Amino acid sequence: MSQLDSLRQHSLVVADTGDIDAVARWKPQDATTNPSLLLTSAEDPRYRGLVNQAIGDAHGDPTAAVDNLFVEFGREILKHVAGRVSTEVDARLSFDTEKSIDKAKRFIGLYEKQGVARERVLIKLASTWEGIRAAERLEREHIHCNMTLLFSFAQAVACAEAGVTLISPFVGRIYDWHRQARKVDDIPIEEDPGVASVVRIYNYYKKHGYGTQVMGASFRKTGQILALAGCDLLTIAPDLLEKLAKAEGPIPRKLSRETAQAGERLKLDEKSFRWMHNEDAMATEKLAEGIRRFDADARKLEKLIISLAAATEPA
Numbered sequence: 001m002s003q004l005d006s007l008r009q010h011s012l013v014v015a016d017t018g019d020i021d022a023v024a025r026w027k028p029q030d031a032t033t034n035p036s037l038l039l040t041s042a043e044d045p046r047y048r049g050l051v052n053q054a055i056g057d058a059h060g061d062p063t064a065a066v067d068n069l070f071v072e073f074g075r076e077i078l079k080h081v082a083g084r085v086s087t088e089v090d091a092r093l094s095f096d097t098e099k100s101i102d103k104a105k106r107f108i109g110l111y112e113k114q115g116v117a118r119e120r121v122l123i124k125l126a127s128t129w130e131g132i133r134a135a136e137r138l139e140r141e142h143i144h145c146n147m148t149l150l151f152s153f154a155q156a157v158a159c160a161e162a163g164v165t166l167i168s169p170f171v172g173r174i175y176d177w178h179r180q181a182r183k184v185d186d187i188p189i190e191e192d193p194g195v196a197s198v199v200r201i202y203n204y205y206k207k208h209g210y211g212t213q214v215m216g217a218s219f220r221k222t223g224q225i226l227a228l229a230g231c232d233l234l235t236i237a238p239d240l241l242e243k244l245a246k247a248e249g250p251i252p253r254k255l256s257r258e259t260a261q262a263g264e265r266l267k268l269d270e271k272s273f274r275w276m277h278n279e280d281a282m283a284t285e286k287l288a289e290g291i292r293r294f295d296a297d298a299r300k301l302e303k304l305i306i307s308l309a310a311a312t313e314p315a
Contacts, residue, residue: 004244006251014235022238024080031077032086035298055309065305071110086146088124091294100134122146127155136162149290152283154276156201160210172218177282189223206260230255
């Protein structure tokens with residue numbers, strides 16, 4: 001048995017990619033996308049047909065074209081997964097609850113127009129206070145949310161209290177920050193702060209009976225993934241899926257509801273959330289950086305769409 005097959009006995013495996021061919025190959029339960037992944041896929045000649053379709057349906061509106069592109073890729077991905085696809089709200093809306101809700105509803109409307117039920121879509125929102133409030137309201141309308149750019153325990157607690165469907169703690173980016181801060185080339189798995197963060201969140205959720213699922217994300221090496229076997233979901237890039245598929249041997253379960261232990265249940269209002277999150281230097285830096293990076297790639301995607309649209313206009 002491969003490590004990937006063994007891992008699937010403990011956790012739902014999700015593909016972290018905008019590459020439709022990779023999704024078709026690995027046949028994960030779900031798939032996640034973001035502006036950075038879709039930028040790469042939109043530049044790939046294999047998917048030019050999807051890009052052209054998105055541009056054509058937008059009738060000259062570049063913002064609409066980008067929204068259409070997210071949904072076109074999501075719809076194609078859903079042909080190869082049994083579960084859900086995650087589609088991300090513009091990072092520029094991370095501090096605007098109302099506009100985040102509007103964009104989420106626009107995505108759901110576009111999916112439903114294509115015949116995709118909202119139950120098969122997760123709306124990705126940054127785990128800011130405003131993003132979490134948007135998700136809380138969207139969940140009441142049966143629009144399910146995947147909270148991304150999650151680095152602090154405060155973010156995780158607030159998301160659970162808001163009743164969101166799923167969170168995506170970023171293991172690899174936490175690891176990156178601490179590795180740089182310590183000026184070391186690597187951190188052993190047993191000391192890995194990214195892994196420890198997910199373990200803490202998972203145990204807290206299960207101990208206190210939250211329905212919100214935990215999906216470890218942003219992995220740098222297979223050891224981080226294997227250390228979280230038993231986590232509700234794990235979203236994994238194709239190169240790491242390949243490594244897991246080639247490695248043999250059973251993987252022991254590391255996380256379970258039965259063994260979960262955690263401290264007292266917390267209640268966070270806006271002030272206590274902001275203070276607790278602010279106390280975590282890594283989390284504040286990585287959240288801000290993540291929003292900037294997703295915004296930069298979203299802008300690049302918009303420029304690509306505009307250039308391609310101009311190239312296809314009749315002379």
